[in-house]
Amino acid sequence: MRLQLALKDALTGAAVAALLFIPLVALRTDVGGSGALTLRYRWSDAAILIGLVFIGRLALVLWMGRDGLRPSTSAGPWTLRLQRLGKLAAPAFLAVALVLPAIPGIDRYWLDLGILVLTYVMLGWGLNIVVGLAGLLDLGYVAFYAVGAYSYALLAQYFGLSFWVCLPLAGILAAFWGVLLGFPVLRLRGDYLAIVTLAFGEIIRVVLLNWVSLTGGPNGISGIPRPSFFGLPFSMSGGEGTFAGFFGLEPSSVHRVIFLYYLILALALLTNWVTIRLRRQPLGRAWEALREDEIACRALGINVTVTKLTAFALGAMFGGFAGAFFATRQAFISPESFTFIESAIILAIVVLGGLGSQIGVAIAALVLIGGTEIFRDLQEWRMLVFGGAMVVIMVLRPRGLVGTRTPSIALGKRRAIDGKLVGEGHG
Amino acid sequence: MTRPILEVQGLTMRFGGLTAVSSVSFAAGLGEITALIGPNGAGKTTLFNCVTGFYRPSDGIIRLHKPGALPTELQRLAGHRIARAGVARTFQNIRLFPGMTSLENLLIAQHNTLMAATGWGIGAVLGLSRYPKAERLAVERAKRWLAATNLMERADDPAGALPYGQQRRLEIARAMCTEPALLCLDEPAAGLNPRESDELAKLLLDIRGEGTSILLIEHDMGVVMRISDRVVVLDHGVLIADGTPAEVRGNVKVIAAYLGEEEEEVASA
Numbered sequence A: 001m002r003l004q005l006a007l008k009d010a011l012t013g014a015a016v017a018a019l020l021f022i023p024l025v026a027l028r029t030d031v032g033g034s035g036a037l038t039l040r041y042r043w044s045d046a047a048i049l050i051g052l053v054f055i056g057r058l059a060l061v062l063w064m065g066r067d068g069l070r071p072s073t074s075a076g077p078w079t080l081r082l083q084r085l086g087k088l089a090a091p092a093f094l095a096v097a098l099v100l101p102a103i104p105g106i107d108r109y110w111l112d113l114g115i116l117v118l119t120y121v122m123l124g125w126g127l128n129i130v131v132g133l134a135g136l137l138d139l140g141y142v143a144f145y146a147v148g149a150y151s152y153a154l155l156a157q158y159f160g161l162s163f164w165v166c167l168p169l170a171g172i173l174a175a176f177w178g179v180l181l182g183f184p185v186l187r188l189r190g191d192y193l194a195i196v197t198l199a200f201g202e203i204i205r206v207v208l209l210n211w212v213s214l215t216g217g218p219n220g221i222s223g224i225p226r227p228s229f230f231g232l233p234f235s236m237s238g239g240e241g242t243f244a245g246f247f248g249l250e251p252s253s254v255h256r257v258i259f260l261y262y263l264i265l266a267l268a269l270l271t272n273w274v275t276i277r278l279r280r281q282p283l284g285r286a287w288e289a290l291r292e293d294e295i296a297c298r299a300l301g302i303n304v305t306v307t308k309l310t311a312f313a314l315g316a317m318f319g320g321f322a323g324a325f326f327a328t329r330q331a332f333i334s335p336e337s338f339t340f341i342e343s344a345i346i347l348a349i350v351v352l353g354g355l356g357s358q359i360g361v362a363i364a365a366l367v368l369i370g371g372t373e374i375f376r377d378l379q380e381w382r383m384l385v386f387g388g389a390m391v392v393i394m395v396l397r398p399r400g401l402v403g404t405r406t407p408s409i410a411l412g413k414r415r416a417i418d419g420k421l422v423g424e425g426h427g
Numbered sequence B: 001m002t003r004p005i006l007e008v009q010g011l012t013m014r015f016g017g018l019t020a021v022s023s024v025s026f027a028a029g030l031g032e033i034t035a036l037i038g039p040n041g042a043g044k045t046t047l048f049n050c051v052t053g054f055y056r057p058s059d060g061i062i063r064l065h066k067p068g069a070l071p072t073e074l075q076r077l078a079g080h081r082i083a084r085a086g087v088a089r090t091f092q093n094i095r096l097f098p099g100m101t102s103l104e105n106l107l108i109a110q111h112n113t114l115m116a117a118t119g120w121g122i123g124a125v126l127g128l129s130r131y132p133k134a135e136r137l138a139v140e141r142a143k144r145w146l147a148a149t150n151l152m153e154r155a156d157d158p159a160g161a162l163p164y165g166q167q168r169r170l171e172i173a174r175a176m177c178t179e180p181a182l183l184c185l186d187e188p189a190a191g192l193n194p195r196e197s198d199e200l201a202k203l204l205l206d207i208r209g210e211g212t213s214i215l216l217i218e219h220d221m222g223v224v225m226r227i228s229d230r231v232v233v234l235d236h237g238v239l240i241a242d243g244t245p246a247e248v249r250g251n252v253k254v255i256a257a258y259l260g261e262e263e264e265e266v267a268s269a
Helices: A002-026 A043-064 A077-102 A108-133 A140-161 A163-183 A190-208 A241-246 A253-277 A282-291 A293-299 A304-330 A340-353 A358-378 A383-397 B044-051 B079-085 B102-108 B109-117 B122-126 B133-148 B164-176 B194-209 B222-229 B245-250 B252-259 B262-268
Strands: A028-031 A036-040 B002-014 B018-029 B033-037 B059-064 B087-089 B181-186 B211-219 B230-235 B238-243
Touching: A002 A028, A002 A043, A043 B109, A077 A108, A077 A253, A077 A358, A108 A253, A108 A282, A108 A304, A108 A340, A108 A358, A140 A163, A140 A190, A140 A304, A140 A340, A163 A190, A190 A304, A190 A340, A190 B087, A241 A253, A253 A282, A253 A304, A253 A358, A282 A304, A282 B102, A282 B109, A293 A304, A293 B079, A340 A358, A340 A383, A358 A383, A383 B102, B002 B044, B002 B211, B018 B033, B018 B044, B018 B059, B018 B211, B018 B230, B033 B044, B033 B194, B033 B222, B044 B181, B044 B211, B079 B087, B087 B164, B102 B109, B102 B133, B109 B133, B133 B164, B164 B181, B164 B194, B194 B222, B222 B245, B230 B245, B230 B252, B238 B245, B238 B252, B245 B252
Parallel strands: B018 B238, B033 B211, B033 B230, B087 B181, B181 B211
Antiparallel strands: A028 A036, B002 B018, B002 B059, B230 B238
16 A cells, blocks of 8 residues: 555656656757757666656655655754754854864865855854844845955055954944945835845945946955954065064964964854844844734834844844955955855855754855865756755755744743744744 | 823824724723723724824824823824833734743833843943843843733743733733833733633733723623723714713613614615
């Protein structure tokens, strides 16, 4: 009986797979020698994929039954275990992050990858304030990242200000733009808010692209000053006034990478710390209340506009910090780095991690950004793998990896709240 | 009647061509329970939304006489300022924060007091403020109302997981945590069983006993007649009666509005 059911299910699955994979995989157009398009058939590849779907579905139904895999937002057995481990897991992650540069076998490639992942962790945590806590769907977050990056680049180029002066300025400017965008936009809700923030992200990019006299347009800004170690530049000369010279070390290009690594780690942890603290405070609670029910908030005397603006400004500020870091790390920025796909990736990190969950966002950034780098050898297939992984996560855990909410205060023990009850926000 | 807490003068609310409330004047007494009744579509909730700042009336004055403060004209205030002026409300269809615990719901109601204690957020992040003490006080107040509404053991449960009757009580507790001078309840007894209605009546009398005036819309006449000091009756947006429960019960116009008039029935037949 079960075998029959499984076979039927597997055949249906294979049929759907065939419909998808025959046009997508089996028929392939290549540019021929003369420049004309030629059609190439890849029947074996398509057959393998369809076969995989058939076997996979058959095994799944035989093993777990037809309803074995159900979407769930509640704390599953492994979430509970993870939460019990959570007290250990978060410090463990932190400890690994702290000692990473000292681990033998960690070379420059791994440090660069660590910096990249941490940048996205920070951006994810920043956007988490806006999307996860306040429930405002922001599709143009990259705009604030760009504002931060260009703030530093331009201030350094025109006024010769150092990174440490520019870092807070970049954050303040990004927050300012957040408020400026927020005022007209925050009366919109849901889809409308999403569209306008998306447009804002594009406007910033297009302005950067076309204001050639200030930003250099598509050529970008190069020669952005590198950060110094509290006034000591990282230089290969190893002279008296340099980092290596001051500490009596052999001059090495890795020093700067290690420094950048710790810098972004500190910035990311700052974001996390501020968010965690604010969540347990009236402001953070008001954000979450806004996500749950805006009308009730108004009836309780909460100024909805100001509260939304603080979320927007704070999220934008951390985006600006990350932008300034990005500029100093790359030493070159151009509008190309701030396209919509960046916003989409950051939003994907937040949604996959679980709206409002700090550890979930960090894991999602690690998997999404670190994963794509590690599987670079798979070439074009890695995107397929990641697309598939995202679909699977969203089907099984529609509220992200950590779909539950931890109360900000409790008389007794804090118990995780099922994601079903938690609002997603309507803008 | 004693001194008024709320004075409504010539209140009119038009939606396009429809006049939902037409030139209604009444007063709610300080320390009293005033019930607002009337058949469906009489304009009770519209009037309520004007008082609580969800609608801006087309015409008329709504004046709050909070003891120890100057009279406030509510129709001029922005929506979120009404609660600060001393008016709290509940909703006909319950509007709790379902994903947050009962305790969190009650703390959000004290947002403005707590926020002031945090030094507008910045001080609290750095841990340099009066915030811990303010939060302790807020939790104490929340616990008092949890106890008063018999919800103490549900303090750490998400509001969305509570049964209906408890959600109703939690919403009242949340409104009371804003320390209002006037509590506005929109059909608090809707969907409650007789025993729960009795508990609710007792809770409202207790709240009145502590000095908070109450304005309520209610269809459960048993509750209305038992606890109200004054009853205001609306029909088709017009005030048709205003008096003690006994007076209103005997009023011909009120009986006609609820049971339908002879002529109307003939006309519509």
